[in-house]
Amino acid sequence: MTVSLLAWTAVAAPDVDDDLVTRLRAGDRDAVEQAYVAHHAAIRAFARRLVGDPATGEDLVHDTFVALPRAIRGFRGDASLRSFLLGVAVNHARRHIRSAMRRRRATEAMAAQQRAGGAGAAADAGVELERRRLADRLSAALDELPLAQRAVFVLCEAEQRTSVEVAAIVGAPEGTVRTRLMHAKRRLRELLEDVR
Amino acid sequence: MTGAGLDDHVAALRELGDGDGEVVADTRARVRDSLARGRGAARPAGWLVAACVLAVGGVSWGFATGRLPEIWRGAPPVVEQAVPAPALPEPPPELPATRASVAVPAIAAAPAVATPPPPIADRAAVPAPSRYERAYQLYFHDRDYAAALAALDDYLAREPRGQFVVEARYNRALCLVHLDRLADAAAALAPFARGDVAPAGYRQREAEQLLEKIARRANAVNGAP
Numbered sequence: 001m002t003v004s005l006l007a008w009t010a011v012a013a014p015d016v017d018d019d020l021v022t023r024l025r026a027g028d029r030d031a032v033e034q035a036y037v038a039h040h041a042a043i044r045a046f047a048r049r050l051v052g053d054p055a056t057g058e059d060l061v062h063d064t065f066v067a068l069p070r071a072i073r074g075f076r077g078d079a080s081l082r083s084f085l086l087g088v089a090v091n092h093a094r095r096h097i098r099s100a101m102r103r104r105r106a107t108e109a110m111a112a113q114q115r116a117g118g119a120g121a122a123a124d125a126g127v128e129l130e131r132r133r134l135a136d137r138l139s140a141a142l143d144e145l146p147l148a149q150r151a152v153f154v155l156c157e158a159e160q161r162t163s164v165e166v167a168a169i170v171g172a173p174e175g176t177v178r179t180r181l182m183h184a185k186r187r188l189r190e191l192l193e194d195v196r
Numbered sequence: 197m198t199g200a201g202l203d204d205h206v207a208a209l210r211e212l213g214d215g216d217g218e219v220v221a222d223t224r225a226r227v228r229d230s231l232a233r234g235r236g237a238a239r240p241a242g243w244l245v246a247a248c249v250l251a252v253g254g255v256s257w258g259f260a261t262g263r264l265p266e267i268w269r270g271a272p273p274v275v276e277q278a279v280p281a282p283a284l285p286e287p288p289p290e291l292p293a294t295r296a297s298v299a300v301p302a303i304a305a306a307p308a309v310a311t312p313p314p315p316i317a318d319r320a321a322v323p324a325p326s327r328y329e330r331a332y333q334l335y336f337h338d339r340d341y342a343a344a345l346a347a348l349d350d351y352l353a354r355e356p357r358g359q360f361v362v363e364a365r366y367n368r369a370l371c372l373v374h375l376d377r378l379a380d381a382a383a384a385l386a387p388f389a390r391g392d393v394a395p396a397g398y399r400q401r402e403a404e405q406l407l408e409k410i411a412r413r414a415n416a417v418n419g420a421p
Contacts, residue, residue, distance in 0.1 A: 029231055036224055044220070048212040057212075058223050065227045078398045134200055134208035141205075158209045164394050174394050189202055 017081040024072040036065050039082050047089055049158045050151060052139025053100035060096045064089045079168035086169045090151045097150070101143050104136060141191040145184055152177050153184040327351040328360045335367065341374035366399050373406065382410045 020038070023031035043064055048057035064085060071088045075081070142150050148170070155166045156177070163181070167174040331347035334340050348368040351358065358364070366388060372381035387393050388403035 032231060033224070033228065036227060040220060040224070044223075045212075049209050052209070052212070054212065054219075058219060061223050062226050062230065066230045069231070131208045131211055134205045135212055138202075138205035138209050154209075157206045167394060185202065188205075192200075192202060192205060 021072065021075060021077070021081060024069060025075075027069060029069075032065055032068055035068060035081065035085070039085050040065075042082055043085050043089055046086055046154065046159060047093075047096075049154045050089070050093055051096045051100040052135065052142060053103055056096050056100035056103060059099070060089055060093060063092045063096070067092060083165065083169045086155070087171060090147070090170055093151065094147055097143070097147065100139070104140060104143075107136075137192065138188070141188050144191055145187060148172075149180045149184040149187075152180040153188070156181050157185075327354060328358065328364060331364070331367070335371065341371045345371040345375065362393055362398055365393070366403075369403070369406075378410050378413065382407055385410075 020031055020034055024035065040061065044057065044061050047060040047064070048054050051057050051060060067088055068085070071084075071091075075084050079087075142153065145153070151170055152166055155161050155169060156163065161169075163174050163177045167177045170177065172180075327347065328351050331344050331351055334344035334347050338344075345368060348364045348371065351364050352361065352368070355361070365384065369381050369384035369388070372378075372384055385403040385406050388399050389407050391400045393399075
């Protein structure tokens with residue numbers, strides 16, 4: 001009887017991610033495509049929110065999946081492949097955040113010129129534009145935070161993930177995640193208050 | 197400006213999430229191209245080249261200035277010093293057959309690989325010998341599951357915030373399975389199966405499967421269908 005119990009973990013039916021991870025580890029390039037198909041939407045949503053710019057977010061998605069064949073060596077299987085990919089995205093985000101910051105500043109300068117010329121007056125009424133402006137303002141405030149706090153804030157607040165999930169993604173204890181979130185929110189409130 | 201609060205800003209940021217089909221396909225094609233050009237593998241090679249250049253440069257500078265230690269300038273290197281022993285041994289790939297497997301040859305033919313998971317944390321950071329390592333030795337090398345269980349209980353009691361607490365709790369459940377204490381094993385596995393143990397989902401699937409087996413076994417013993 002004991003022997004059948006010993007074999008329990010061996011008879012576990014592998015799920016799709018397990019198979020995918022095995023193939024990724026073996027260097028199967030089709031497996032990267034499969035991972036992209038399965039997880040691109042979640043990674044893209046996070047990347048765009050993290051860097052605050054769709055085009056730069058797309059670059060981050062690209063880098064995340066290109067890094068996957070190498071990064072998968074560090075996958076321990078204690079979180080889902082999607083969580084792991086989000087962690088890879090965080091690790092590659094720094095350069096893209098700087099790039100998005102430069103792009104946002106250039107766009108702001110252009111928009112200011114248009115407003116000065118009266119071109120933006122009609123568009124100002126649009127709900128979509130207002131939403132975009134709020135998102136830009138938050139992204140600009142996020143630029144003032146360290147990457148670790150920024151990533152935790154986006155994962156917890158914009159993506160509404162639990163602190164347990166976020167801890168697995170960023171590889172930090174849950175308590176640290178909560179502390180980072182608290183500091184991030186406090187700082188963001190100050191920053192957003194300043195620009196009003 | 198507006199009177200929007202942080203929540204309004206977050207709601208606006210949330211809207212940034214989706215990408216249209218064209219962008220999705222474009223990025224997919226870029227990923228494919230980059231991988232085909234070997235970009236994913238190129239970077240470590242670049243780092244390797246840079247590291248080699250630095251190493252060669254450093255050694256040359258050392259020779260030129262006479263600042264290299266004596267051992268690097270002719271004396272044969274001491275191999276034992278060059279390769280530090282790891283704090284914890286690597287887990288064997290398979291659990292060796294048990295006494296019970298000899299007694300029941302028909303079942304023993306099944307692949308028995310109930311290998312406890314490797315620790316989450318970096319093993320190199322563990323001071324040796326640790327309590328957890330002792331339990332590990334008892335489990336793998338001595339196959340003394342009762343002693344391993346006692347060692348894990350000792351570890352959990354003395355180091356409740358230790359580096360390997362999650363692994364110790366899971367491996368403790370495996371010990372209980374080995375010892376046929378299935379009710380205790382089920383209780384120990386339940387939080388893992390529920391996903392209540394951080395990091396989220398740690399060994400959740402395996403714990404669920406073990407619990408199903410325990411339930412089936414209990415039904416079989418009780419004569420339930």
